[in-house]
Amino acid sequence: MKERIGVVPLGEVPALAVDVIAANITAYYRLPADILLKRPIPESAFDEARLKYNAGLLINMLGTLDFSGYSRIVAVISRDIFIPIFNYVYGQAVQGGSHALVSLYRLNRNADGSTPSASLVFERAAKLALHELGHLFNLYHCNEPKCIMHFSGIIEDLNKIPFYLCGDCARRLPR
Ligand SMILES: [Zn+2]
Ligand SMILES: [Zn+2]
Numbered sequence: 436m437k438e439r440i441g442v443v444p445l446g447e448v449p450a451l452a453v454d455v456i457a458a459n460i461t462a463y464y465r466l467p468a469d470i471l472l473k474r475p476i477p478e479s480a481f482d483e484a485r486l487k488y489n490a491g492l493l494i495n496m497l498g499t500l501d502f503s504g505y506s507r508i509v510a511v512i513s514r515d516i517f518i519p520i521f522n523y524v525y526g527q528a529v530q531g532g533s534h535a536l537v538s539l540y541r542l543n544r545n546a547d548g549s550t551p552s553a554s555l556v557f558e559r560a561a562k563l564a565l566h567e568l569g570h571l572f573n574l575y576h577c578n579e580p581k582c583i584m585h586f587s588g589i590i591e592d593l594n595k596i597p598f599y600l601c602g603d604c605a606r607r608l609p610r
Pocket of ligand 2: 577578579582583584585600601602603604605
């Protein structure tokens, strides 16, 4: 299938964030990206102990939905998400798969507790989406700090990574 990326809001998500993510996917990966209809957040993915949403369950749910015509799906959610081995994650993707998830929840605050500008929040959201999409293209975490596939555990990491893949990762991209 020809690559065509669907960007799907899960629950209430700022429209501008979704627009920025789709525009950056097209700009950096040179792939068509469409904004798809909003889907509801399955409350079964909410973890009562952690008070966050289980990213793996959300991704499994995405796999049950019909996104015909789209090779890969990047879902965007405003809620906090986690995977069992981490207290929280910014995003999650099936390595080499079709479905990824980006959470905006932790992008609205700087490390020192201050509020970032809207443009910085959008920049972080776009980087996250490009990173998770990299996993869908089967790119792994990269040791090079100047690479979008460098792992971001804290918000400063996300601020520091650039909008591009290093040469090694770029060569591994399927074409
Ligand atoms: Zn990653
Ligand atoms: Zn790299």
